[in-house]
Amino acid sequence: MKQRNLFLAFFRVGMLGYGGGPSSIPLVHKEVVEKYKWMNDDEFADVLALGNSLPGPIATKMAGYIGYRVAGIFGMINAVLATIVPTIAIMILLLTSLTFVKDEPWVAGMTKAVVPVVGVMLAVLTLDFTKKAEKNLGWLKTIAFIVLSFLLIQWLNIHPGIVIGALLLYALLAPIQEVKEQKKHEKGQSV
């Protein structure tokens, strides 16, 4: 049942994701977090963060890891195949026998109309993540981090992987305040 759901979820993602792997991000979120509830938003954000900081195509990294989490190695293979095999098959079929299709104006029209829809899905996901960041960090820090990441990525052209890597390293190395305060508190009690 799990394998069947994995296959269906990532088959839909693969067949509906127009515009390459990144356009499948909101579709994966829809299937994995909202429909099947295999992971929550926190975990999805981690998957996305690490996926973005590692090289290689994003769609198969997400499919592979989520498949692995849900149903082990076989789940991983299943999810990756469901994402890529149908579209590769169509591609080979079209290019070896029906080359004329890509010149048809209605094919171009289909692609044009899907692009803004994916844009809306990504914008909605952006808002979701901003709201969730606010819950954890508060408005001040959230806005500060958003402006900072924007400047680094968009203006200084620093690769997002490096920005995310630096943040992860900072979180790992910087001391944690809550824990410290708790220790002080415990010390105070014992004295």
Next chain:
Amino acid sequence: MEKLWEIFLAFFIPGIVGYGGGPASIPLVKNEVITRYEWLTVTEFSEMLALANSLPGPIATKMAGYIGYLEGGVLGSIVGVFATVAPSLILMVVLLSVLYKFKDSPKVKKMTALIRPTIAILLGLMAYEFFQQSYEGAGLWQTIFLVVVSYVLMQKVKVHPAFVILGSLVYGAVFLA
């Protein structure tokens, strides 16, 4: 055998150097396939890319699958896709499994909290790129119309995105052709 090894290398390198998802690896694949191995001409490559872009699904694996098939048949296709997908996926599974193991540690919680604004900005920039692309392809009014209608359907009426995307495909085939 020699051929399969070449196919593996041709897609292993873009897969492991290509930061920023599949589309970022297009120029790298182009370099391997046209310049290094001379499997395709520039025109053939552009034609393949045009078709790949009008089909759904991740772009990197479509290129690897098709070029692998041209050069080495079904086995070549499998080798090309494996070289594209496997290296970074294995890295991802190992790193995330470690992270998941320590998910209750305060440091890992802090990591998750700190990267969220950056993820938001990355998604926001991607959304902007898609709107920009739509503005260039379909024009301002079509873009506004499609954005408003798809937003209302997905967020207010709660229609599953699959149906909205299928609807937009039909709309595009009829009105944007």
